[in-house]
Amino acid sequence: MNELFSFIVKNSKWFVFTFFVVISCMLLFRDDPYRQHVYITSAGKLASTAYKSANNVTSYFNLHEINEDLNRNNAELQARIAALEENLDALREAAFTDTLVPDSGVPPFSFIVAHVINNSIARPYNYLTVNKGSADGVRPELGVIDRNGVVGIVSNVGTHSARVISLLNPHFRLSCKIKRSDYFGSLVWDGKNPTEAVLEELPRHTVFKVGDTIVTSGYSAVFPPGLPVGVVLDDDTDKNQNFFTLRVRLLADFTTLSNVQVVVNNHADEIRALSAGEENDSKKNPFGN
Amino acid sequence: MTKYAIKYALAFILLIPAQAIVFDHAILFNVAVPLVFLYLIISLPVTVGTNLSTLLGFLAGFFLDVFCDTPGVNALCCTILAFARKPLFHLYVSLDDDLASRSPSSVTMGHAAYMKYMITMVLAYTAMLFTVEAFQFFSFKLLILRIAASSAYTFVVLYALDCLTMRRRDT
Missing domain, CATH: 2.40.10.350 (Rod shape-determining protein MreC, domain 2)
Incomplete structure (x- = not known):
């Protein structure tokens, strides 16, 4: 017993080393981005607090480009409004002869405006962190877009921050x-x-x-x-x-992401329930007897 | 020693977020990243036992991983680097040399030996880091380029940092 004890003490550095290498490898090879605990991601309290305070300073740097993009976007939207109004007029005329059946009362998508507080582009798996979390209605698997296009999909959610799988990440198709x-x-x-x-x-x-x-x-x-x-x-x-x-x-x-919108699909639960139903059905006998 | 421990803890608390917030975004030509937080492992006194230095290395890597969403990557590389620190150090400074409990620097080790020690540590780390990351997209040319460019960049920044702190200590 004494010998075993002295053996362990003598070689303690190898045991410590192996222990930490095993922990690291466990973290490394569990690579499903949705299964990670929020505290060991950048949406955790520790990292998101640091990123938020740094972002208070750096968020002003790209305002010029953002403004230009918004102006362009605005012009495009105005052109679309004009086109849609024309359409609407045409439909109003048609409505005299036909009755349009209104769709469900809930608008299909709503948007939560958020601010990117951390972003990476040079790694093999890139993520970004935004400053809105579960308290603001952000949930995992919501889409994230910015004024120019699709940005990513939410993976982990903290109370006031969320980690987003960037489009620059092979986990995301x-x-x-x-x-x-x-x-x-x-x-x-x-x-x-x-x-x-x-x-x-x-x-x-x-x-x-x-x-x-x-x-x-x-x-x-x-x-x-x-x-x-x-x-x-x-x-x-x-x-x-x-x-x-x-x-x-x-x-x-x-490279200059700053303001993004989280896309909330108000019909998502309904769609999910339907497709879950489909899966259940296919497991059963398709002819129902 | 207590004074040093407090100073080290402070450097730890400052350098990890600084690496994630500032240096990780100071990328040159899409390939070179300055890994300034390695200073935490490089500057550890040799008198610090291997067990403690491995623990500190793991913690540094782990917290950086939390910030950067790279679970395990930095933790693994830092653990190995911190474990191999002592043998690497003794490549350039023989065991018989009288070593005070001060941290490795150009004053305690001699300029040439310290430079070699620093280059070896940085090169070893970048080689490990980018090899682990290359599991996903393997391109040998890109891998070598990233290792070489990041090592050079990290070395320059660390050297500059060292010169600044050194001057302050002299005056």
């Missing part, structure tokens, strides 16, 4: 379509460049041109359909493959 032709594929970051991603799994007969806009498909309950994501740069397809792979320039500028 986004269902997208080409705006002009409605062919859809899945957008994922390939780790090379923070301004580009690849759109994969497009059917071989897809029609596209360089410069086509890529928008969200709306097939998931996370993002509304038609949100801009990027612009086609070029074709990156291997000749022998059955699917197209396109390089896409992302519209959201991840």
Whole structure:
């Protein structure tokens, strides 16, 4: 017994070393971003407090660009309002002859404005932290957009902060379509460049041109359909493959992210309940007897 | 010794958030990151036991991971670096040298030995860090570039930091 004890003391440094290496490896290889405890992410109290105070200073740096983007956005929206008003007038005329059936009273999407307090772009898995949390209505698996396009999806939520899986993270695949032709594929970051991603799994007969806009498909309950994501740069397809792979320039500028909106889908529970029902049904006998 | 411990704790509390908030965003050419928090491990006195230094290394890495959302990456590399610190140190300073309990610096070790020690530590760390990160997208050219660029950048910043603190100690 004494010998065992002295052996442990003599080699204690190896035991300590192994212990910490094992803990580190456990943290390292448990890589599902949704299963992590909020305290060991940047949405935890410790990190988010530090980031918030630093952000009080740095948030002023990009105001010029943000302002320009907002002006442009505003102009586009005004043009859309004008077009929609025209449409509305036409519909009003039509309403004399036809009756429009109103949809459900709840607007399908609402938005929570948040501020990015931490952001990374140079790592293989990038995350950002925003200053709104469960107290503000943010929940895991909500989409995050900024004024230019899709930014990411919420993974962990603290009381007043949340960690978002950036689009620059291979854990996040986004269902997208080409705006002009409605062919859809899945957008994922390939780790090379923070301004580009690849759109994969497009059917071989897809029609596209360089410069086509890529928008969200709306097939998931996370993002509304038609949100801009990027612009086609070029074709990156291997000749022998059955699917197209396109390089896409992302519209959201991840190097200067500051104000973002968390997308709340008010019908998400309903959609989820329906698809859960579908899964249950498929487990049962499809003919019900 | 107590005075040193307080100073070290203060440096710990300051450098980890500084690394996450300032230095992690001071990226050059999309490849080079200054890993200034390594100063915490480099400057540990050799008289500090391996057990304690491994613990401190793990804690430094762990807290940086919490800030940077890189669970385990820095914790693993820092643990290994802090454990290997003593053997690396003795590559350049023989065991017989009279070592005060002061931390490694160009005064206690001699300028050339200290530079070599610092370069070895920084290179070892960046090599480990980027290799662990490269599990996802492996590109040998990019890996070597990141290791070389980040090591050089970190070394320059650490050297500058060292010169500044050194001058203050002299006066």
